[in-house]
Amino acid sequence: MRTRAIISALLGQILFASVYSVYATTIPNKQKLLESFVERQVLYDDTVSLDSVILWSEQLLPSMRSKSDKEMYFLLQLQLANAYTLRGDVSLATDRAQLMYEEAKALKYSFGMVVANQAIGDAYNTIANLTSKALESYHDALNELQHISATHPYRTQLLLKTSNILQRRGRLEEAQKVLSELEIILQQEPDYPTEFFFNIEKTNFAISHGHLAKSYLDEAFVHLQKMDSIYHVHPEKFYRFHLDYTTAAYYRAMGTWDKQYWNKALDIYTQLQKEYSGNKRSTYYRWTSLEKIYLCKIQGMAMEACYIYQELYPPIDTLASQNYIRQISAVKAKYQIDKIAIASNEEYNKIISSILIGSIILLILFSLLAIRLRKQQIRVAQSTQDLAISRTNAENATRAKSIFLSNMSHEIRTPLNALSGFSSLLTQEGLDMETRNQCNEVIQQNSELLLKLINDVIDLSSLEFGKLQFCIGKHDAVSICQNVMDTVNKVKQTQAELLFSTELEEMIIETDDSRLQQVLINLLINATKFTPQGSITLELKIDTDGVALFSVTDTGCGIPHDKQATIFQRFEKLNENAQGSGLGLSICQLIIEHIGGKIWIDPDYTGGSRFCFTHPVNQANRKGAEV
Known part of the structure; x- marks a missing residue:
């Protein structure tokens, strides 16, 4: 426990310093820094971490949506999506790619479609065996860019990514053509970030032939030296990783010979x-x-x-990876459907033009096509309605994330401030031992509070996405209740008497005993917070439907009727000044519903508050552990 407290205190100081450094930078300066990252083709540097880039981008992008510089707006969205991908949050990167695509389509902004396709390709590129789909997305982006300008400067970045995928798929002749085109562009318009990554691709191309002759590896070494020269002139931390990674690839290829x-x-x-x-x-x-x-x-x-x-690769990664694939494929499918719709409309216009100058026979065809058009309009109307619903859902999800972050920052700030303040106080000389002990107690309490909050958030997230493991087995509910009562009696901070009432000597149910104990402890601890005197009773009995019925009844202040409907919502607290995350009852509800029961507050009980929940005696179609 002492080690955990020390670690929690250190984490608190680090988090406080990180938050302070993020908010110390003004909004205009943040935007300039992020725009400079786009120009330098980096995602972070020595002064701004990847997490800060993500936080700043999420702050800035909503306010930039209405501004005239749409190109930079979409490039910053791409930068955010790539930052998510680099951090391992592929699901968030996919959500961002989908939002980019929908915004670009709504604005009819071609460059936005280019960047959205690149974001989709980058997401595919992170998942094994999907490089062909990534290549398809990059080709779509290049085709979109061709409609804007055949010599658009952004073409170089797409060619670099195309070359990388072609080499990884063993299509070396096609990759060579792309690299030759890039070399011509760089000769005409030198650009050190593009040149740095171009030399990476040239090095990889030479390495791929290294098993044939050592001279290819000599060529690879020349390109490594060019990369190193660029890095010494522009010592970007982001470049350092790619330089070291490519150098290691060169040494690995040299191992074939030595x-x-x-x-x-x-x-x-x-x-x-x-x-x-x-x-x-x-x-x-x-x-x-x-x-x-x-x-x-x-x-x-x-x-x-x-x-x-x-x-x-833990087992859960396989499930997450499949989910990412489905998300990315859904975004890509939407793009393909829209492309087909556009092509269909163009074809229809050509047919109409032919009909206008045709004969009576073509008029018959016009009637048939009119029927077909009507069906298409119905489908388009349905698609428009579906898109509006999807957009509303996306906005609701974004708003929910913002509310979640706001609540989390509010709840975390209190223990962090206490940890920071009392830790600083301990460093002062001349403090007596009693004061130091009091400081240590406050630090310990706030460390445990912060850890409890983080654990609650992890449990809530795991339950929502089905990642939390449940080990179902046969257990005695009476014994579980007795253990819970012993545990709560040892830690309660109230004079109220804790009672356990049941007429059963034993009740065997199929459950996860640790999760059931977690629910009971949460309900009993909540009761102790609002019952300084009187009694708190845990009751267990068999309901008329043949299920176990648990209830926790207290003689405390009770819960007003107007708050009973929202008490199970996240961050909902009866007393806003009381310690706690406001997640406990939400977690209880998710656990009980997962096990197959139902939890509620008794609205008819007026002597305090009474929480009840049901639990099935037998778990139908459940075996062993469930994820």
Whole structure:
């Protein structure tokens, strides 16, 4: 517990410093920094972290929607989507790509469609075996850009991504043509960010031929030196990772000719893995881990490769990955449907033009086409209605996220302020031991409060997305209630008497005993907060429907009727000044509904408050552990 308290205190200080640094920068300065990132083709630097970029972008983008610089608005949205992807939040990146596409379509803004297609391709690019779909999205973006201008400066970034995918798919001749086109563009219009990433692609192209002749690796080394020269002139932290990663790839290829280079590559991958281990869902950590697995396998270190792979791909990642694929495919399908609709409309216009100059026979065809048009209009009207519903849902989701962040920042601020203030007080000289002990107690209490809040948020998120594990087995409900009563009696901060009432000696039910205890403890602890005197009674009995009925009754202040309907909502608290996240009852409701029961507050009880919930005795069609 002492170690946990120290860690929580340190995390609190770090979070406080991070929040302070983010809000210390003014809105205009944030926008200028983010726009400079777009120009330098980086997602972060030494002064601004990836999380800050995401937070700033989410703050700035709503206010930029109505401004005239639509190109920068969409580029900043792409930057936000790529930042989500790099951090490992592929679902958020996909949501952002969908919003970009819908906004670009509503505005009839072609460059917005280009950037939206790139965002879709980038999302596909993060998932194994979907590089063909990523390539298709990049080709769609290039085709859209062709309608704007055949020499648009943004073409270089799309060509770089196309070259990378072609090389990964082994289509080296096509990749060579793309690289040749890029080389001509760079000769005419030099640009150091594009040149840096161009040399990465040239290095990878030479490495892909390295097994044929060592001279190809000599060519790769030349391009590495060019990258290093650019980095020394423009020492971007974002560039450093790509330089080290590409250097390790070169050493790995050199190992074909001299195996000692494999150790050099392994050292770089290990260092990069360690540097980015703070977020093991990040793209950088996964890239380096996969390369390290490959090197371990070819060097005969099979067990170490297995350990890395198990850490990199837990079972839940497979489910999440399938969900990401469905999300991205839905966005892509919408784009393809719109392309078909546009093509259909163009074809229809041509037919109408022919009919106007045709004969009586063509007039008959016109009648048939009119019927077809009517059907199309019905489908378009339905599609428009569906799009409006989707847009409303997206706006509601965005608003819900904003409310969630606002509530979280409000709840976290209190324990963080206490941790920061009392930690600073402990550093002062001349404090007596009693004062220090009081400070330590306050720090411990607020650390536990902050940890409880974070655990509640994790539980709530896991329950919503089906990630929380439930281990269903046969347990004695009477024994569970007795254990809960013993636990709450030890930690209660009230003079009220805790009672357990039941006529049953034993009641075997199929449940997850730890989750059932969590619900009971939450309800009893809530009761102790509002019942300083009197009694709190936990009752267990068999309902008339053959299900277990639990109830927690107190003689406290009760809950007003106008608040009873919202008491199970998130962050809903009867007393806003009381400690707690306001998530406890929401979590209880999700757990009980998952197990197959129902929870409610008794509106007819007036002697305080009474919470009741049902629990099925037998879990139909449930085996073992459920995710």
